[in-house]
Amino acid sequence: MSKTNVAEHVEHSYPALPESEIFSLALLPSLFWRPRFRGNAPTLAHIPFLFWLSSVIKPSRIVVLGAGDGLVHFAFCQAIDKLNLSARCEGYDRWLDESGKSVMTIPPKKLLEHVDYFYDSLSELTVCNPIKNIFSYVDRGSTDLLFIDLERFNSGELPSFSDLFQLVTETGLIVLHGVRGSSYEDEFSVQVIERFGSVRSIELHQGAGLTVIALGDHLPPRLTALFATAQQGRAPVEVETVFRRLGSSLVALERACEAEQKVEKQKKVTRAAQDSRKATEAEITELQHSWAQQMRKMTELKGLVFHLQTEVDELAKKELLSVEKLEAADATIAASKNAQAAMEVAYQQELVAAEQRLEAAGAEADDLRHQLATVETARVAAEVAHELALGEAEQQLESARREADGLRDQLATVEAARGALESTHKEALSELGREKSLLHDKLQSEQEVRFSETAALTKIAENARTEVRNLTTRMVALEAALETAQTHAKQMETRYKAEIANERQTRFKESATLTRMIEDMKTKEEQKKRALEVWLVRKLVRSEKKLKKYRRDRTAFFLDSRSFMVRAYFRLRPHS
Structure with a gap:
């Protein structure tokens, strides 16, 4: 979404909450889910965020316009399955045949087989041609989460955004992929401003960009905290870094899998x-x-x-x-x-x-x-x-x-x-x-x-x-x-092994960083509960090294203290 148009009209009337409110221990597993249906698509980098978003809002009906390769659609289906929600995910698109000229009468066979195998009871794929007929399939005000992949449509193929937003409930969300730099950017900004005046939105800048729009006021606390900490419509750097690294890890893993497949194909060619x-x-x-x-x-x-x-x-x-x-x-x-x-x-x-x-x-x-x-x-x-x-x-x-x-x-x-x-x-x-x-x-x-x-x-x-x-x-x-192929295969294998090793090392470092961030969040949350104690420690302790020790390990700080009064205070209030 354009920063100069929409972001200037974003409301920030909610009180600023600490970043620890965005991530909780209950939501952490969703960040590390591996998508069952994979593919090298631009939306792959945003799958961890979509998993987290599904676990936060727990929608009952999800509509995907521009299902395309099925990556986003099946990510939502997997989230519904993992969270054991009573929900359905509907995907609409105008899939073209192999010639690229005619619209298919049914979705691709590969997607239907995946639906039959994993999500027969909670997924539905439908050919909608033209896409403006979407109102014949989806009633107004019946969708909790509307995902639109703008890269799947040319200018003029989609209905107006003001009409599309009417499909969402009062507490629902709209997620747009590919607004930044697309032909819909100016049209989107103008229509949103004319229709709603100001909306709460947040944008992740990785790849073609992902924009989340909230039309209502009643949102889950984690999502409210995310909107509250956004600056000019952009997610906090730390939060965006977490999702960017998680998405990059999926992209790297997919590329590694493709590289392994290429190596395997090369081995087959060699054989x-x-x-x-x-x-x-x-x-x-x-x-x-x-x-x-x-x-x-x-x-x-x-x-x-x-x-x-x-x-x-x-x-x-x-x-x-x-x-x-x-x-x-x-x-x-x-x-x-x-x-x-x-x-x-x-x-x-x-x-x-x-x-x-x-x-x-x-x-x-x-x-x-x-x-x-x-x-x-x-x-x-x-x-x-x-x-x-x-x-x-x-x-x-x-x-x-x-x-x-x-x-x-x-x-x-x-x-x-x-x-x-x-x-x-x-x-x-x-x-x-x-x-x-x-x-x-x-x-x-x-x-x-x-x-x-x-x-x-x-x-x-x-x-x-x-x-x-x-x-x-x-x-x-x-x-x-054969010699050339073997040499190339060895080079590719060496290269991919090095990339995989580097990627594993990077993922290890990122996991360590995330662990430290979570521990820091927990520490900040505990320190917030002990505001008087923190104020006294800062006033009485002059050594920066001891202050760091207090922030890092409160128990060790009090037990190692030479002051009898300090140790007595800790025994009286060990968890205060």
Whole structure:
């Protein structure tokens, strides 16, 4: 709230009460409550004050305009639950969907689940669109505590403050968050001054600021003391320091929790990177194993090709042997033909010789006939000789004829053998040609298959090498990212540990300070009850050290005194 406008109109007609009246032992636990529903929001720093305020006024109905993330709404619900009040807390807002353009028909699921789990009987969340329809849900003069988060609304979205204040009972309070520096600051100041003239208010300056306004006069004593000790609408420095430190501790704890969550997320990312690295290494190992199997298969295929080539060479050698055999058969046939020709020549020569011998015999017969005619006496001898010669010639002719028949039979046999050899040769050549053609086709197809398999294996090997290189590069990048993430996580963990340690030390010091403040308040309250005794001690004791001892420990001061009268006075009035 603006100090120059509203604070100047604040009434201070109540008598000034000591600060010890603000905090009491019964209210101290509420200052240290931990909110069940947490979030990093600007209102988090004011939660301890809202807890204290709820424990002081004990409202029966609380209305929160601008429930938003639910932090303030659930803080009031927790206070109602802790204090065991018969009260309800109602939260209204116009929540937007994920796109940020459309208004949701029901509150967010996260808030509803928290309500169902903790505050089903005392909490209610409602979508109010537009927010000016709030008077349809809340009756005028029915609210004990009205909280408005001005940071949730743009200028013109809220009804007028004079109308909103009518929702509060005569003894109720209005708590505004975010007045200072907002678009509603001037409008708020003008409307409040016009409507009420002067009001009692107090402002806490932490964050966007929190302003508490009391429209009525009948307030609880603790709240009355707080308004009475305010100077120009601002809470006392000591009181604001207490709430600021308590709120800062919640903010620090929330940040520490967020830091721990970030560290945990970073650890999860690191573990995921390690798992990805292991998976990549497993893929590389599998690829290397597959590549080794492909290389073994290529080696086996090369061996098979070499074996087939050896078989082809052997078949070629067999073909050469078959050709040599055919050439030998041709030579045998040629030799047979030559022998037949020689036999025919010999037969012809024998026939010529036989004919010559026959001609000679004929000549001799003619001579003998001539001689027979001339010589009668030699006829018998000539005839005998002639018959002998003729028989011999006939025998020789018969022998020559038998030899010719034998030669003819041999020639026929040789011709038949030659035909059989030629037929066998042709069949062998045909069979060898078919085998050669089959082997050539088989070799050609096998070579094509081996060539395609070799090309495929070469391509697979190249792809595997490329993938191995890519995976190696990726693994190196992942290792570098993992090292960076681990280093960052260690740095963040060290930093957050140091911050948490400092925060714990600060909280310890603050607790000690609060304890001393409470003890000082108790001492001041006791001293107020013993005003005459305090006046006498100040008049009679000149030593500042002894005065401090009296303020610190009255019992020790009197028991350690050397004066009999002083010790007797203490025994007579030990608790006065």
